[in-house]
Amino acid sequence: xxxxxxxxxxxxxxxxxxxxxxxxxxxxxxxxxxxxxxxxxxxxxxxxxxxxxxxxxxxxxxxxxxxxxxxxxxxxxxxxxxxxxxxxxxxxxxxxxxxxxxxxxxxxxxxxxxxxxxxxxxxxxxxxxxxxxxxxxxxxxxxxxx
Numbered sequence: 001x002x003x004x005x006x007x008x009x010x011x012x013x014x015x016x017x018x019x020x021x022x023x024x025x026x027x028x029x030x031x032x033x034x035x036x037x038x039x040x041x042x043x044x045x046x047x048x049x050x051x052x053x054x055x056x057x058x059x060x061x062x063x064x065x066x067x068x069x070x071x072x073x074x075x076x077x078x079x080x081x082x083x084x085x086x087x088x089x090x091x092x093x094x095x096x097x098x099x100x101x102x103x104x105x106x107x108x109x110x111x112x113x114x115x116x117x118x119x120x121x122x123x124x125x126x127x128x129x130x131x132x133x134x135x136x137x138x139x140x141x142x143x144x145x146x
Contacts, residue, residue, distance in 0.1 A: 027113075081103055
């Protein structure tokens with residue numbers, strides 16, 4: 001039986017950055033549940049594959065630096081930093097060319113070597129600030145002059 005922490009590491013360090021569809025199919029089953037799937041994306045392997053390519057179309061030089069992986073039975077949590085460059089349209093936002101690096105926590109539940117459920121928490125506000133479409137906390141706190 002594969003080690004769930006090693007499967008999680010492979011998913012984030014190898015499969016996502018390279019767009020490895022065959023590797024993804026080894027870990028994500030057709031009927032897996034992604035509790036964080038964006039609206040309009042299907043569940044299971046097909047949905048995760050679409051998300052992977054959607055992100056690859058918006059961001060270049062993607063990396064996922066793992067800071068910590070914690071496993072307990074069938075559950076694995078991974079704390080990582082997602083970094084890259086915003087080089088394509090993303091959620092209606094035209095490419096800014098800006099670099100980004102923001103934190104995520106992902107939780108996977110495994111059965112028989114497959115990630116059958118996934119949850120995540122991301123610092124999306126930091127990401128939006130870094131690509132220049134949201135004010136930084138200092139700028140938001142400054143009073144406007146009129």
